[in-house]
Amino acid sequence: MxxxxxxxxxxxxxxxxxxxxxxxxxxxxxxxxxxxxxxxxxxxxxxxxxxxxxxxxxxxxxxxxxxxxxxxxxxxxxxxxxxxxxxxxxxxxxxxxxxxxxxxxxxxxxxxxxxxxxxxxxxxxxxxxxxxxxxxxxxxxxxxxxxxxxxxxxxxxxxxxxxxxxxxxxLPQREYRAGLAEIVKGAAIGDPAFFAWLETHADALAARDPTILIEAIARKCRYKAGVVARDETEQGERALLNLGHTFGHALETAGNYSEILHGEGVAIGMVLAARLSEKLGMAAADDTQRLTRLLERLGLPTTPSREHAASRLLDLMRLDKKNTAGTLRLILWRGIGHAEIVSGVRDADVLAVLD
The missing domain is CATH 3.40.50.1970 (Rossmann fold)
Incomplete structure (x- = not known):
């Protein structure tokens, strides 16, 4: 234990x-x-x-x-x-x-x-x-x-x-995989060594190896516990835990909370955030590719459905709790393990990624 x-x-x-x-x-x-x-x-x-x-x-x-x-x-x-x-x-x-x-x-x-x-x-x-x-x-x-x-x-x-x-x-396989997305998210935000560990143990994790699973859960919870202790009510650092969530929540809402699971939305959202970071010159394409490969090895989706218009998703993203005075604030990154809050992201750049 x-x-x-x-x-x-x-x-x-x-x-x-x-x-x-x-x-x-x-x-x-x-x-x-x-x-x-x-x-x-x-x-x-x-x-x-x-x-x-x-x-x-x-x-x-x-x-x-x-x-x-x-x-x-x-x-x-x-x-x-x-x-x-x-x-x-x-x-x-x-x-x-x-x-x-x-x-x-x-x-x-x-x-x-x-x-x-x-x-x-x-x-x-x-x-x-x-x-x-x-x-x-x-x-x-x-x-x-x-x-x-x-x-x-x-x-x-x-x-x-x-x-x-x-x-x-x-737990059904789809639900299990959705949980793996949140484990990946913790590593992607602030722990590059954990991300590399996940790449090494992805197959065992996908197969529900109990020893690997308990270690992965503990490492993710330990990381989150540290963040919560420093910023309980999300005034700063804790917001980083929302990497992928602004995109993901919009996808969930657009599908009336019945098309995709939360973890699936987070997986897709993380890749969209990584692509936007690339577009803004903040991160390299290699990091986006590593993230995408890991998620796909774990059986997770990495691209959004084409059923929802980009403009509709952007409207839903405006309701995200991190936004201020109508300005989009997104969690982006400068590569694996280095997330940050970015304010004033242009609509055109978000739409380009969603399209």
């Missing part, structure tokens, strides 16, 4: 990564301070893992609330239903929400926990690779709006993250 520590001045927490962690309930049960627990999950994950998780809740007053599976269900309506479930449970200020699922469940459950009585504890139990290496760590919570992805939300850190890699055995 690997343990990653997230240091946040009195709100520190651990990310545990390894097999059998859901059943190892003494570890995470100790992070529950009160007697009320609401487990939020979805209709795909709950039949597989809810019973195992709730064995660790004996002696507590608990209930569960399930949402349907998929990004389209990360809505205010479902946040309202989770809050109603907390009310029916009689949840007090020391209650805890446990998010058992992927990024959608984690984001929504965490947002509801941030709202109930202005903030109660929650524990992340991610069941997708994408959630293990990204959304479960760092305290970003939120929901989607028709205008764009994650436009409503709050920073609300978990009490613990329980990344039980055994659950990945039931």
């Amino acid at each position: 690997e343990t990653v520590h997230v240091a946040l001045a009195g709100r520190d927490y651990s990310v545990w990564i390894g097999p059998g962690l859901i059943a190892d309930n003494a570890r995470w049960r100790a992070r529950i301070r009160g007697r009320h627990v609401l487990v939020v999950s979805n209709t795909t994950v709950a039949p597989l893992y809810l019973a195992a998780l709730t064995k660790g809740l004996e002696g507590l007053t608990w209930s569960s609330y399930l949402i349907d599976d998929g990004e389209t269900h990360k809505t205010f309506a479902n946040v309202g239903r989770v809050l109603e479930a907390l009310g029916e449970l009689g949840a007090t200020r020391d209650a805890c929400v446990i998010a058992l699922g992927g990024g959608v469940v984690g984001d929504l459950a965490g947002f509801a926990a941030a709202c109930w009585m202005r903030g109660i504890d929650f524990i992340q139990v991610p069941t997708t690779l994408l959630a293990m290496v990204d959304s479960s760590v760092g305290g970003k919570t939120g929901v989607n709006l028709p205008a764009g992805k994650n436009l409503a939300g709050a920073f609300h850190q978990p009490r613990a993250v329980v990344a039980d890699v055994d659950v990945l055995a039931t």
Whole structure:
């Protein structure tokens, strides 16, 4: 097992990564301070893992609330239903929400926990690779709006993250590959040595080699934990973690959150960001090619669908949370491991890359 520590001045927490962690309930049960627990999950994950998780809740007053599976269900309506479930449970200020699922469940459950009585504890139990290496760590919570992805939300850190890699055995191949995109992203932003390690171990990672997988998850989480500790609310450095996201979120929104997975959008978005960096003279074509090759070896898409007009995607990119006063601010790079925030990017250059 690997343990990653997230240091946040009195709100520190651990990310545990390894097999059998859901059943190892003494570890995470100790992070529950009160007697009320609401487990939020979805209709795909709950039949597989809810019973195992709730064995660790004996002696507590608990209930569960399930949402349907998929990004389209990360809505205010479902946040309202989770809050109603907390009310029916009689949840007090020391209650805890446990998010058992992927990024959608984690984001929504965490947002509801941030709202109930202005903030109660929650524990992340991610069941997708994408959630293990990204959304479960760092305290970003939120929901989607028709205008764009994650436009409503709050920073609300978990009490613990329980990344039980055994659950990945039931993860569909497409979902698994989507999680690999976020691992690549961390290396592409700020760790060229990790990027080279991924190139060396790409085949083993694609094949779900458990030793390589645990190391990759831990290295990505360790990198993100350091960034979050230095910039919890994304005032500067943490924005770099959004490499590829402005493009990717636009693609997700254009497809009504049903055409591509978040990780697929990130993979495509990273390549588009690299190509734009090339166009602006910031980076060499060799780096774009290395990134593209690695993503393709991991079974990820690297080009956007032609179904969405470039002008439509640009309009959606304008709603990105990093923009200021109508000016595009994108995360670009100067090559592998050297990302930066770039303001005032011209529409014409973005359109050229999208076309």
